[in-house]
Amino acid sequence: MRSLLPLATVLGLVLRAHGLFETTFHSSSVVVQPFTILERSPLYDPHDTNLFLICPNGVAVAQPGAAIYKSNGELVWADSKFGNCYDFNVQMYNGQQYLTMWVGAGSAAVGQQMGFGTVLMMNSSYQVVMNVSAVNPEGTDLHEFNIVKPENKTALITAFHTIPMDLSSIGGPVDGWYSNGVIQEIDIATGAVLFNWTTFDHISLLESYNNISLTGQGSSEANPFDAVHINSIDKDREGNYIISARHSQAIYKIAANGTILWRLGGKMSDFTAIGNDTEFHFQHHARWRMDETHISLYDDGAAVFISTVNVIDEPVATGKYLKVDQEKMTVSLTKRFFPSPNRNYTLAEGSTEPYGDTVIVGYGSVPWLEAYSFETEKLLFSAVIGPNNASLWNGGVSNYRAFKTSTVEFTGHPTQPPNVSVTGGDIYVSWNGATHVASYTLLTGPSVDKVSKAVTNVPKSGFETKISGEGSQDFISVAALAANGTTLGQSAVYKISDGNAAGY
Template identity: 80%
Template structure:
């Protein structure tokens, strides 16, 4: 096949990427982020820029990984890098309240010593961490899943991995080998109690795996166990059965509450007959029940890393809706969302998530976030994390595990810290990290710390950071943030115009 870019560049064989090459900095904030570059946007898509995209940029090009929220015009709304590694940033309902949820911890999506060990944070609309949730597992909570179960919204599905001894001689490995045992758990969020626990060791044969032990060299040490299954998503149906996606067996499993595997879709042992073309998927991610559980959505990566090799089964990664007839045991393709303006496979990660009459597809290792009409499958919006050529970087550039969305109609971010101001080269810069509904800023001035009330000017908010001319200011200034209706949402501290220092809290 024809490669969309050189394989040696993708594998990083020629050069090591320069760290943080394209990151953006600001005068009034310590936030350092990659840009969210708009590639295409239909005039009919989100004309008021109310949609908010939740992403976690990671990779060697990201000096300070963390969570970020962007508007559909590319404007940064909120970013936080103190978390360290961050994955799976979402907006979910728990017990009648809305929360921002994200996995934080050390490591990444690999196994063994490189595995992600962490926990999941739940934040309120002021970005306070109000609780955290973890799997009951010696090696902590894995980053791949944190799915609050609907419609009750009281329990959550999480992934974990635990390295155990295992005889791998049947697949060419050592007798005294090591195996990465995938675990899925359903946890009661309020109590932390494990309500369901299921492991691949007990249910999935080694022969189902497409992972090649002789190629990867896995399984010979505890630090590098054989990653046979690699669960990356969990869902639950209304009857209490579990739906899991396993990347390395390229299979979707339906599991009963008694832990029995009810059927397999895809892989080497599929129980379904395909009707028509396009039902296959390779190294898939983010599998969910849709449309009253008659369909399954899936992100079809089309390719993967196996050790240092790149396997390409499909030239283009897509989001798909598959109609699953569990009586006739047939599967057919009903929706397929194709990337644009560029097309490429994805070597890991990705998501497919509906929002109203649109579907948002995140392309994972290829750091695109794209929105489509659900009815027509037409591409309405396309953005990339980083510069507009980021899709051509090697695998160590930027990646974003999943892309989720909310909107300013649902989520009102109101940080507890006030707007931040910088006086630089005679200009005033103001930003308010996390405030979602600021429409304008008013500059106030006065002769003393206790008298800063004279209005100098009012300017519309322009991006994450707004520049205000300082002409007309006296010794002290305050900047007020206003909503569209003129309501004051918050005020900065009092600053000295002479040197930009804070005169009072």
């Protein structure tokens, strides 16, 4: 049974707690949400090599930005200069690895705020080397930047374009406004549009679950009717596309000539369900899996259309694998991943992404990130972005999608040296983005140009490591060492008396 539940009470509490839980450091200006581990199997990532990529957003986040965390909750890298960011991932392009993220203004939750921005591609030194954008008056929407495998030369991008439209067939104004969903395949090197497709041309207004009389959308250019709301694109080996459309609760397969080949879910599904739990509601992140025999998706179970209209169809959101038989036109559930320790629906966002024998599920507007055994569906790891009680909020802290890499696959090489703060006789050191530091050596000397005597070596302990300044002379510096003893980098020289930098 469908119910309409406002979040005014919850959001009021969140707003009063705005910015309360950010973590700060002595040696770095980085301000981040904590990454709190709720559950962890002893067998999950025993050497803490996993790196989770997140972009916390929401009314409880005072300073949004991108961040990378380890499985033990340790911050590895963060940067708030990007501001509002979504879809932080590691992808291959032309044989090289890049960090990719959308940056700009907007929110993934509500149609007319789907984002006006661009996609950044960064190298392993966290330097932006390329911007990629849709060819579209409103710029690039935040929902998708998917580099097409195996060629790794083109990207699938979402956009939207507000246009006039007669909405009287669904109870709206004759001179109404429509949020036209756009998907494009872009040649990354040249920016050329290789494929362009719009919802206006192919999807009827009658397929939408967005109730125009309830939401009041469509009355103006600033408040267009968001009938479809595309939030993911994938491409198969034959050159066809699949899109996830949240507001029609359907996945569409689209041929290279633009024709809709079939619909899975929604009001006009072409598939017959075999077994239970094949339905999904307001889903995200649909991807072909298992040699294109399955589609994985994140089943939100709910949606927010505007800030006061929330539709709840399922009590709990889950990651799903659906077996899609395109010959018999049947669909069946093969895998389902439930959140723990708390269960809730999700009003927006979310992802389901496999990594070897595990699956990472990001719960979107509920700030959970969880890892499961693909074979057994058993929970192996659970974390919340923010403190423990942030898990009770739906929208206070959110993370659009949850992706990971590892220190085996990715090595961060910051261009800046380690940063040091001298506070009360103690030395605090951090090196934002360095992935392979094992220990720090405190060096000292009587002058700026004679800082070479090793005082002590201490294991790296979290993002910021504290070292006693006892035994130091007038000047100090800190060297960062790898596990084999190789010096990876060294800080500036600091004056111990006042903590000011004295030189390199």
